[in-house]
Amino acid sequence: MILSDNHVHTFFSADSEASIESHLLKAKEKHFTSICFTDHMDYEVFLPENNIEFTFLPDDYFATLRNLQKQYNDLEIRIGVELGLKDSIFSKALSLTKEYPFDFVIGSTHVIDDYDPYYMDYWENFGEKEGIRHYYETTCENVLRGYDFDVYGHIDYIVRYAPNQRENYSILDYKDIIDEILKLLIQNGKGIECNTAGFKYGLGVPNPENYVLKRYHELGGE
Numbered sequence: 001m002i003l004s005d006n007h008v009h010t011f012f013s014a015d016s017e018a019s020i021e022s023h024l025l026k027a028k029e030k031h032f033t034s035i036c037f038t039d040h041m042d043y044e045v046f047l048p049e050n051n052i053e054f055t056f057l058p059d060d061y062f063a064t065l066r067n068l069q070k071q072y073n074d075l076e077i078r079i080g081v082e083l084g085l086k087d088s089i090f091s092k093a094l095s096l097t098k099e100y101p102f103d104f105v106i107g108s109t110h111v112i113d114d115y116d117p118y119y120m121d122y123w124e125n126f127g128e129k130e131g132i133r134h135y136y137e138t139t140c141e142n143v144l145r146g147y148d149f150d151v152y153g154h155i156d157y158i159v160r161y162a163p164n165q166r167e168n169y170s171i172l173d174y175k176d177i178i179d180e181i182l183k184l185l186i187q188n189g190k191g192i193e194c195n196t197a198g199f200k201y202g203l204g205v206p207n208p209e210n211y212v213l214k215r216y217h218e219l220g221g222e
Contacts, residue, residue, distance in 0.1 A: 004034040006080065006104060007153065007195060012039040012056040012064075014047055020064065024072055034076035036104050037065060042084030043092045045111050048119075054084065058100050080104035082153060085142040086111055097148040106193065107149030109139045109157065117161040128168065132158050136177040143184045151191035154198075154207035155181065166203055171211050178212060179219070186221045 008023055009016040020037065027035045039061065042054035062079060069077045081100075083093050085107050097105055112135055115122040123131050135158035143152065155178075159169055171178065185192065198207040206213075 002034075003030065003032045004036070005032065006036040006038065006078075007082070007106060007193060008035060008037050009039055009082075010037060012037075012061055014040060014052055014054045020068060024068065024075065024077070028072075028075060032075065034078060036078035036080045038080035038082045038104065038106050040084065041081050041093075041096065042110055043089040044086070045084055045116070058096065062100065078103040080106065082106040082108055083147065083149060084108055084110040085145075085147055085149075086114075087141070087145070090145055090147065093147055104151075105149040106151055106153040107142065107147050107190075108153035109135065109142055112138045117158055120163075122161075123163055128163055129173070132162060132169070133174060133177065136174055136181065140177060140181050140184065143181060143188070143190075146188075149190065151193045152181075152185055153193050154195040155192060155212060156208040157195075159203060160198070160201045160207065165201075166205075171209060178215065182212070182216050182219050182221065186216070186219055192216055192221070 005027065010018050010020045010023065023035060039056055040054050041056065045054040046052065047054065065077060065079045079102060081096070081102050083096070083105060085093065110116065112122065115125065117123070117131065117135065126134055139152070139155065156171070159166060162169060192208065192213070194213060195207040198205050198209070
């Protein structure tokens with residue numbers, strides 16, 4: 001069995017204070033064979049409490065992790081990134097993945113029309129069902145743009161922050177747009193992740209939920 005975590009955030013992400021070493025020690029404790037750090041690079045997204053952009057300095061990031069790769073030679077440490085995708089940052093995102101040799105790139109939809117569903121402003125604008133559908137439509141647009149990524153992250157991330165989470169939610173209400181997203185990803189040789197943070201957020205399922213994972217496979221995804 002391969003034990004690995006490929007979606008890990010550290011203090012390089014604006015929403016995390018975790019040290020890299022704490023993750024490495026936990027990975028060794030759990031007998032992982034590898035770990036991939038994928039800190040947030042969300043261009044043009046700013047934390048409202050301090051107006052800090054949700055990005056990091058790639059040169060510092062690579063230097064820090066390259067040094068730790070030498071120190072922890074009994075654990076495979078890979079250098080990744082989680083790219084927050086939106087229409088206005090396409091050229092920046094392509095430049096980043098072209099310039100830096102990331103081992104793994106997660107593409108994610110975090111912000112929709114410059115609104116973050118973490119905050120109630122998004123839901124006040126769209127309502128619950130329309131807000132969820134608009135999220136999936138935006139994800140589909142992001143896939144169509146041709147970003148450089150390996151897997152799409154937490155495709156049903158929006159459910160974490162829906163006003164009632166899964167209480168009024170059925171994935172079958174969005175089957176048409178979910179299928180469209182998955183078919184596009186498969187056509188372009190892209191994977192999807194199974195993100196276990198759904199359990200942390202009280203959903204009782206991973207992101208995406210099992211239906212989406214099975215549907216990806218049924219449609220021809222590996």
